[in-house]
């Protein structure tokens with residue numbers, strides 16, 4: 207059925223990553239539970255974005271990049287060479303730091319722009335349903351329902367980001383990766399995106415990289431704290447229930463980081 211999502215379980219198993227000979231992640235394992243929100247936190251340069259990009263095979267687009275380890279979605283190998291890379295991207299969508307809708311394309315066409323790429327055929331009536339459903343899930347429908355034919359570039363930054371979320375949801379991903387999705391947004395737009403994340407809980411698995419500790423505490427169920435020592439690759443120092451990570455972290459480095467002592 208169009209627009210129906212089933213949250214998937216994403217497992218990273220001993221991921222090691224390099225750019226050329228520079229090792230940037232060392233044996234990172236993480237279980238991102240179905241339907242939950244997992245936050246990735248840690249200082250700049252510790253490999254959070256690289257890890258996120260490995261989860262949907264974007265890392266391999268960089269010529270010098272390589273990796274070891276495995277990523278499994280509901281038990282299936284995301285790096286299975288017999289699977290097309292577009293299948294991985296369809297199941298594991300991504301929203302970036304800067305909203306990137308097609309500016310001249312209508313809001314309607316932006317939402318369905320992933321269909322063709324994913325090889326999904328739909329009638330006009332099915333598309334209409336899908337556009338409304340995706341925009342509702344992204345908490346944008348009420349604001350744009352009367353101007354679906356207007357260009358996506360005419361929306362505010364926060365609306366554009368929710369349009370990008372709608373576009374990702376339209377191909378029914380099982381996982382949505384978000385790389386600092388609110389860092390270019392004002393506080394009101396940030397709140398709307400956070401509400402959208404909350405409303406998607408249970409429908410899609412979300413993995414979010416954020417530098418905003420309050421945001422991680424507000425939106426996520428579980429948190430992974432990444433850290434890279436001087437000249438060392440990044441690794442997960444601590445992982446667990448978000449509330450416990452913020453209120454009673456086990457590792458003194460987590461305590462210092464979540465309390466703003468470094469990073």
Ligand SMILES: Nc1ncnc2c1ncn2[C@@H]1O[C@H](COP(=O)(O)OP(=O)(O)OP(=O)(O)O)[C@@H](O)[C@H]1O
Nearest residue numbers: 225230248249250251252253254255256257268270
């Ligand atoms: N395209 C690239 N080519 C070479 N090195 C890279 C590339 N992208 C990232 N790196 C390096 O990989 C390491 C991890 O970077 P990454 O962007 O994953 O960290 P991050 O934790 O997401 O940082 P930030 O919070 O600042 O976004 C850094 O040392 C960075 O310089």
